[in-house]
Amino acid sequence: MRIKLPGSRKVKSTVLAVCAVVAIVIIITAGINNKKEKQIMQAKIEQQQKQEKEDQKKIKIEIEEKKKKQQQLDQKAGQADALFYARKYDDAIKLAEEVIKEDPDNYIAYNVLGITKIFKSRTLDEGMKDLDRSLQLKSDYGYAMFNKGLAYELLGYYDEAIEWYNKNLKVEKYVWSYYGIASIYGRRGDIENTVKYFKKAIEVDPKVKETAKDEHDFDPVRGDERFSRLLK
Incomplete structure (x- = not known):
């Protein structure tokens, strides 16, 4: 069913033309606004990324x-x-x-x-x-x-x-903890434990032999061959 517009054909054509122009303007405006919104959004994103x-x-x-x-x-x-x-x-x-x-x-x-x-x-x-x-x-x-x-x-x-000293040895093989234990046993005259821990100290750092030569804590066991051999 056709819609009949009132007025002459010329008027009708004019009205249609105006409507078309308005529609085009609306479409263009919407496009421009949409583009602006995208630009604004992009600018916000870029600003956020920069921040x-x-x-x-x-x-x-x-x-x-x-x-x-x-x-x-x-x-x-x-x-x-x-x-x-x-x-x-x-x-x-x-x-x-x-x-x-x-x-x-x-x-x-x-x-x-x-x-x-x-x-x-x-x-x-x-x-x-x-x-x-x-x-x-x-x-x-x-x-x-x-x-x-x-x-x-x-x-x-x-x-x-x-x-x-033993707690220390559980986290690291520290030469002076072995040496410290050996010197305590040496002071007590416990040759077995002195030799045991002094050997471990030597395994970590042989230079402890030089320190032990003048260590008075080892005097009670110094005459024992098992200890004296370790100093060589």
């Missing part, structure tokens, strides 16, 4: 800076350890405390601080707390286990010393 890249870059820089800072603090704790072995106890304590002030969770610094306090005071009081704190922060930290053994040996708690 994500900037955020990732920022995070990467922060991680690298944090890692670098941690390395510097660990090196500082290592310097404190060197001062301990040089018997500069006050300097070692000061440096370790500086590290802990900046990094309260630095298990390396607590380890150094603890053993240094013990050697300086010849008591287990505060120093042992620091060693325990080191192991709380890193339960498998072999060096702190060794230092607990060393501290107990220093103060004559030999059974406890052997216990902690």
Whole structure:
């Protein structure tokens, strides 16, 4: 069924033309708007991607800076350890405390601080707390286990010393833990265990023979051929 428009053919043609133009304008406008929306959306996506890249870059820089800072603090704790072995106890304590002030969770610094306090005071009081704190922060930290053994040996708690040396040996084959156990048994005159653990120390590092030659802890067993052979 045809729809008849009112008016003359000319009017009808004009109306149809206008309608066509309007339709075209609507279509074009819709297309333009759609294109603008796509452009806006694309711009938002690009801006978001740019922001994500900037955020990732920022995070990467922060991680690298944090890692670098941690390395510097660990090196500082290592310097404190060197001062301990040089018997500069006050300097070692000061440096370790500086590290802990900046990094309260630095298990390396607590380890150094603890053993240094013990050697300086010849008591287990505060120093042992620091060693325990080191192991709380890193339960498998072999060096702190060794230092607990060393501290107990220093103060004559030999059974406890052997216990902690053995704990250290469960996480690492540390020559001085073997040596420490051997020296305690040597002090006791227990030749079998002295030889057993001293052999293990030599297997890890033969240079301990030179240290043992002047070690008074081995005097009770030094005359035994089984021990003297190991020194050759």
